[in-house]
Amino acid sequence: MKKLSCYSGSFWLGLGATLLTAQLAMASGQSLLDKIKGATEPVDNTKIESAYTLTAKTVQAEETYQGGTFRVLARKDKITRYRCSVCHTDKKVLVKNGALYTHSDIAINHGKGQNKLECIQCHDEKNRDVLSDAAGTKIDFDHSYKLCGQCHFRQKRDWLGGAHGKRETYWAGERVIRNCTSCHNPHSPAFKTKMPETYSLPLDD
Amino acid sequence: MKDNKIDKSDPPENGRTRRSFLKGLSIAAAAGSAGLVTGGCTGEVASEEMGLKWEEYFKKNYRLMSQKEKDETVERLVKLAKIRVGVDIQMSNQAPINNVLYGYAFNISRCKGYMDCVEACVQENNLDRKSKTQYIRLFEMEPGKLDPSTGDGKYHHEVPVEDKFYMGVQCFHCENAPCIKACPTKATWREPDGIVVVDYDWCIGCRYCLAACPYWGRRFNWGEPQVPAEEINLKQHYLGNRMRMKGVMEKCTFCVQRTRQGKLPACANACPTGSRIFGNLLDPDSEIRFVLKTKKVFRFKEELGTDPKFWYFMD
Numbered sequence: 001m002k003k004l005s006c007y008s009g010s011f012w013l014g015l016g017a018t019l020l021t022a023q024l025a026m027a028s029g030q031s032l033l034d035k036i037k038g039a040t041e042p043v044d045n046t047k048i049e050s051a052y053t054l055t056a057k058t059v060q061a062e063e064t065y066q067g068g069t070f071r072v073l074a075r076k077d078k079i080t081r082y083r084c085s086v087c088h089t090d091k092k093v094l095v096k097n098g099a100l101y102t103h104s105d106i107a108i109n110h111g112k113g114q115n116k117l118e119c120i121q122c123h124d125e126k127n128r129d130v131l132s133d134a135a136g137t138k139i140d141f142d143h144s145y146k147l148c149g150q151c152h153f154r155q156k157r158d159w160l161g162g163a164h165g166k167r168e169t170y171w172a173g174e175r176v177i178r179n180c181t182s183c184h185n186p187h188s189p190a191f192k193t194k195m196p197e198t199y200s201l202p203l204d205d
Numbered sequence: 206m207k208d209n210k211i212d213k214s215d216p217p218e219n220g221r222t223r224r225s226f227l228k229g230l231s232i233a234a235a236a237g238s239a240g241l242v243t244g245g246c247t248g249e250v251a252s253e254e255m256g257l258k259w260e261e262y263f264k265k266n267y268r269l270m271s272q273k274e275k276d277e278t279v280e281r282l283v284k285l286a287k288i289r290v291g292v293d294i295q296m297s298n299q300a301p302i303n304n305v306l307y308g309y310a311f312n313i314s315r316c317k318g319y320m321d322c323v324e325a326c327v328q329e330n331n332l333d334r335k336s337k338t339q340y341i342r343l344f345e346m347e348p349g350k351l352d353p354s355t356g357d358g359k360y361h362h363e364v365p366v367e368d369k370f371y372m373g374v375q376c377f378h379c380e381n382a383p384c385i386k387a388c389p390t391k392a393t394w395r396e397p398d399g400i401v402v403v404d405y406d407w408c409i410g411c412r413y414c415l416a417a418c419p420y421w422g423r424r425f426n427w428g429e430p431q432v433p434a435e436e437i438n439l440k441q442h443y444l445g446n447r448m449r450m451k452g453v454m455e456k457c458t459f460c461v462q463r464t465r466q467g468k469l470p471a472c473a474n475a476c477p478t479g480s481r482i483f484g485n486l487l488d489p490d491s492e493i494r495f496v497l498k499t500k501k502v503f504r505f506k507e508e509l510g511t512d513p514k515f516w517y518f519m520d
Binding site: 031032035036039040041042043045048049050065066067068154158161162163164165166167169170171172173178183191193194195196197198199200201202203 | 479
């Protein structure tokens, strides 16, 4: 249960206990599982033809996946205020348009309890066009997963393997996955509550 | 290979198709003779429709068709869609990809109950808007419970609700599917890539499969399915999202029209949280295999021996 330590509520504990019984019941139905275990030869997914192509901008990830390479969705083209150095030069920044300029729209809701993260834990103090980690290593905005992964090791490992995050459009072809910031706002990373997209009628059985 | 063999004996009388055919025939014949008198073009259209329907009525079970026959039925259905609904559909009969067995995993600790998946599925698969047919059902679940029948399948409020979790159920494409065994006309079967499909033209609407499925996987068309012409997804597959008729069974096909093109099913594609993981079970480097290898996974009603290709897991 140590993986679940951050949710110490009775909710997950109860769920875990039920899961254990479900696991025991799993002994049956070997045929499919044996078939899966027996498939050990890697499959060349890039050979699968498709009538469609991916339009989103991507970059080669600076990591490997199951020994191979993969791509992530690019971010710089999505960041409204990039390049930051348009304003953040050596000269003093002139504050004309208040809110937009001083980033008063950015509220940090990221960190443990009252210990909110500081801008410079992620952004480079001198060169605003890049991110920077605790060791001062500069990180490109397209590769922000490297930054997030330093504090969120388990999520990054799952993201690399494919259990956290998601592939973009295709299960086949060259692997393209979403960046951490495609899904999470780095300044306030929790998902929001909202109304569902639709609803269901009662089951008629 | 054993899976591909089917009984070649004649199927029982197809009551529904025969009835609607005879009805269509008399209308077409009347229109046809009117056409002869006036020399107008409605008669030609009607007789073309009649001819197409005639050939459709006497076609074989899809699994017994040669590639040429598959191409011909698709061509006829495209023409019929043009005549009846006035839309230009593109219909494929693309075969399974070699060395692929599709599998699905659902992360119950990640899903927020937003239902983007349900809506995307309705759009993609041309589901009946009138009866609000949905292949996917999301249940809002109490902590510790893992049986969807204890959950709320028709919630409508802001989600996620604290201390609840969400569990999606749809056709699990069982390797050992009870629905297939229940079908008296062999209108439903398992494709080599593991997708359980329905030939809507061979379904007689007896609903034995619906009763046999332990997972609420199947949906029956009590009425003629209705989709506004401008909302019809024109990219169709014979075994997938082509328009169904009154009196036939349908269900999730893992979006066969997308997945055989290398695309994710519409539900997995639409999910904003990454709770839905889809891929090739025979590829040791796939995401689905990573989940099976590294997570605690379980399947619903495992003890029934249906061998679903749909797993639940949590982080």
